[in-house]
Amino acid sequence: MSKTITGPADDSPPASGRGPLERLFELTARGTTVPRELRGGVTTFFAMAYIILLNPLILGGAKDVEGATLSIPQLTTMTALSAAITTVIMGLVGNAPLALAAGLGINAVVAFQAAPVMTWPQAMGLVVIEGAVIVLLAVTGIRERIMNSIPLALKHAIAVGIGAFIALVGLYDAGFVTSSATSPPLSLGTGGRLETWPTLVFAATLLLMIVLYVRRVPGAILISIVAGTVGAVVIQENASVGKGGWGVVTPDMPDRLFAAPDFGLFGEISLFGGFGRAGAITALVVLFTLVLSGFFDAMGTILGISDEAGLVSEKGEVPRLGRILSVDGLSAAFGGLTSSSANTVFVESAAGVGEGARTGLANIATGALFAVTLFLTPLAATVPAQAAAPALVVVGALMMTQVAKVDWNDLEITIPAFLTIVLMPFTFSITTGLGMGIVGYVVIKATRGKVREISPALWIVAALFVVFFAIHPIEEWLGVA
Numbered sequence: 009m010s011k012t013i014t015g016p017a018d019d020s021p022p023a024s025g026r027g028p029l030e031r032l033f034e035l036t037a038r039g040t041t042v043p044r045e046l047r048g049g050v051t052t053f054f055a056m057a058y059i060i061l062l063n064p065l066i067l068g069g070a071k072d073v074e075g076a077t078l079s080i081p082q083l084t085t086m087t088a089l090s091a092a093i094t095t096v097i098m099g100l101v102g103n104a105p106l107a108l109a110a111g112l113g114i115n116a117v118v119a120f121q122a123a124p125v126m127t128w129p130q131a132m133g134l135v136v137i138e139g140a141v142i143v144l145l146a147v148t149g150i151r152e153r154i155m156n157s158i159p160l161a162l163k164h165a166i167a168v169g170i171g172a173f174i175a176l177v178g179l180y181d182a183g184f185v186t187s188s189a190t191s192p193p194l195s196l197g198t199g200g201r202l203e204t205w206p207t208l209v210f211a212a213t214l215l216l217m218i219v220l221y222v223r224r225v226p227g228a229i230l231i232s233i234v235a236g237t238v239g240a241v242v243i244q245e246n247a248s249v250g251k252g253g254w255g256v257v258t259p260d261m262p263d264r265l266f267a268a269p270d271f272g273l274f275g276e277i278s279l280f281g282g283f284g285r286a287g288a289i290t291a292l293v294v295l296f297t298l299v300l301s302g303f304f305d306a307m308g309t310i311l312g313i314s315d316e317a318g319l320v321s322e323k324g325e326v327p328r329l330g331r332i333l334s335v336d337g338l339s340a341a342f343g344g345l346t347s348s349s350a351n352t353v354f355v356e357s358a359a360g361v362g363e364g365a366r367t368g369l370a371n372i373a374t375g376a377l378f379a380v381t382l383f384l385t386p387l388a389a390t391v392p393a394q395a396a397a398p399a400l401v402v403v404g405a406l407m408m409t410q411v412a413k414v415d416w417n418d419l420e421i422t423i424p425a426f427l428t429i430v431l432m433p434f435t436f437s438i439t440t441g442l443g444m445g446i447v448g449y450v451v452i453k454a455t456r457g458k459v460r461e462i463s464p465a466l467w468i469v470a471a472l473f474v475v476f477f478a479i480h481p482i483e484e485w486l487g488v489a
Contacts, residue, residue, distance in 0.1 A: 033103055033367040038319075040366040045105075048365025049373025051230045052107050055359035055399045057391055058181075060381055061257055063087045063110040063348060070119035072128045073285065078273065078347065084385055085269040086346040092378035094339035094351045099371025102332035105317060105360050106310060107374045108339045111352035113437065114301050118349045122282070122294045130282035132344045134291065137279065138298040139341025139350060145303070146333035150465075155307055155333075157465040160324040162445055163311050164413040165425035169432035169441045170312035171407025174355050176433040178400030181393040182210035183255065205247055206254050206394045209240045214398035221362075221402060229363050229399045236395030254392045262386035269382040273347040293479070300476045301439055302350050306336050308438040309353045316407050317361045355438070362403040420456065424449035443473035 030036060035045070064083035071077055091109035098106055122131035145151040158166075179185040184207055185194055197207055213236030220228035240259035243249065249258075283291040310333075314326045326332065339351035360370050414425045428445030432438050450470040453462050475482065 029369065032100070033369045035367060035369070038366040040364065042369065044364035045367055045369035046373045047227050047230060048105060048360035048363040049107075049370035050377065051233070051363040051399065052105070052354075052357050052360030052365065052370065053374045053377040054230065054233045054391060055396050056107060056109060056354045056356035057377075057381070058257060058393060058396065059091065059109045059112070059354075060084060060088050060378075060385065062112070063115055066112075066115050067119050067347075067349060070123050072123040072131065073126055076128060078128055079270070082270045082273045083348065085271060085382060086273050086348040088378050088381045088385070089269070089271070089274075090339075090343050090346045090348045090351055092375045092382070094335070094342055094375075095371050095378060096375035098332070098335045098339070098353075099368030099375065101335050101368075102328050103368040104310075104314065104319065104326075104328065104332055105357055105365035105367060105370040106313060106332065106353045107357045107360070107371055108336070108351045109354055109378075110343055110349045111302065111305065111354075113305065113439075114298065114352060115349035117294070117297055117301060121297065125286040125290055125294075126282040127278065127285065128347065129276050129278040130285055132347045132349075133277045133279040134282050134295050134298060135344030135350045136277055136341045137344075138295060138302060139337050139339070139344060141295075141299050142303055142337030142340055143334055144337075146330065146337050149330070151303070151307075151333045152329050154465045154469055155311065155329065156325060157463040157469070158311075158324075158446065159421070159449065161414050161418075161421045162424060162428060162449060163315060163320070163324050164410045165428040165445060166308050166442060167312040167315045167407050167410040168414075168425075169429040169445075170308065170355055170358070170438060171316075171404040171410070172429060173404075173432040173436075173438060173441070174358060174400040174407075175404030176436070177355075178397035178404065181255065181400075182397040183207050183394070184210050184397075204253060205243045205249050206240070206392065209236055209243065209392070210394040210397060212236070212239065213395055214401055217398045217402050227363070229359060229402065232398060233391070233395050236398065237391050240392050240395055241390060254394065257390070257392045259390050259392045259395075262390060264386055266383050267385045275345060276347055277344060297476075297479065298350065300472065302340050302352055304439045304442050304473075305437075306352045308432075308442045309355050309357075310336070312407065313353075313355070313358050313361055315410060316358060317366055319366070356400065358403045358407060359399040362399070362406055420449070420452050420458075423452060439476075443476060446470050447473050447477075 029042060064080045064087060068078050068080040068083055087110050094108040098108055118131050118135060122134055187194055213232050216235060217229060217232035220232060241261060244259045314320050320326055336353060343349050343351040416422050424445045427448045428441045431444050432441030447470050450462055450466060
């Protein structure tokens with residue numbers, strides 16, 4: 009399959025010879041270079057560095073069944089540590105530019121579904137079990153079989169849907185698009201107008217990134233993020249945007265560069281305690297939600313980004329998929345061990361792919377920067393969403409080019425592909441879009457008498473998604489809602 013993103017021009021020749029990096033990461037075979045990989049890794053880090061601050065806010069803002077809260081400094085350390093280790097492992101074992109960190113959505117399940125009915129160690133124990141289940145599905149080949157059972161056209165639709173999703177994430181996180189409880193549900197800026205300094209920074213950074221990228225300037229995305237951050241810091245120093253005006257990260261110059269990490273939460277888990285505290289049925293419902301969310305969210309992201317990086321074969325297969333899926337499961341379990349919630353492949357990895365990343369070498373750079381932030385948390389806290397989010401918009405636009413690979417004249421594909429593409433951004437969930445696309449595909453094939461064209465694995469996946477979508481009525485029926 010041809011690559012759809014080539015990244016900005018790079019004067020470095022392709023890697024050659026059989027040096028250690030070439031042997032480990034197959035740079036020449038994937039048409040990339042060391043500088044391009046490192047640049048892509050740095051770009052990915054800046055695009056997803058917000059998780060170091062956002063994950064502690066989500067988990068630290070919730071209370072468990074006993075009213076206990078988790079320490080924000082400890083959560084910050086664990087989030088960075090977990091992301092650093094799992095991202096590097098993915099690079100070394102999976103050789104794919106897929107960075108990992110605490111998954112948004114999954115951490116919400118832990119904070120607002122698990123914690124209210126059990127203690128934090130018990131909730132994190134369920135996360136470890138979730139990771140173990142996903143590893144088991146990976147090593148037995150079941151997860152890979154499921155991924156390979158998805159029609160190639162739907163895999164392209166997944167990439168397109170993720171492109172729309174990450175673009176909306178970028179626009180929303182930057183405040184360029186805002187939500188409202190009244191009609192319309194989404195609107196431009198504040199009351200349909202762009203009238204704040206943060207949105208100006210976003211717009212200027214986005215325009216700069218577009219100009220540099222289309223002119224094929226090496227490091228276009230990274231240069232723009234740095235320029236946007238500098239501009240945000242200058243504006244904050246002189247215009248003093250009010251607290252919360254920038255969102256999670258305010259671009260203030262830090263009083264200090266270094267901060268000692270606090271590893272106090274490491275290993276604080278009760279593996280099966282949640283079943284006794286919340287009851288077996290309730291704990292199983294929470295575990296089912298965690299597994300389904302982690303399983304399919306990561307699956308969609310892996311397929312979409314791999315396709316965009318040109319790593320998917322003509323048959324729709326991803327190289328080293330078994331290893332990638334196993335690492336993803338182990339990373340989820342490691343997130344529970346560190347109390348940072350389950351780690352998963354981050355869709356922001358697409359920013360590094362847009363910068364040219366094609367191998368796991370990019371992950372080494374991303375993971376190293378996460379490790380550095382263990383001691384430089386104050387400095388990492390200066391990059392606002394308005395400077396990093398434009399990368400998601402640009403890469404989202406590039407991923408949309410996959411839409412040309414879908415046969416829109418075939419209604420059996422058109423409707424499932426459409427559901428996949430639009431429901432990812434409309435529901436703010438990769439899992440939902442993927443699930444509706446698969447269920448739609450199976451229903452259409454079955455009602456047209458083409459049951460034999462549906463693989464057994466796809467039947468099972470569709471059934472699981474039906475249960476997933478009907479989980480609340482099922483909970484009420486079981487009396488655990």
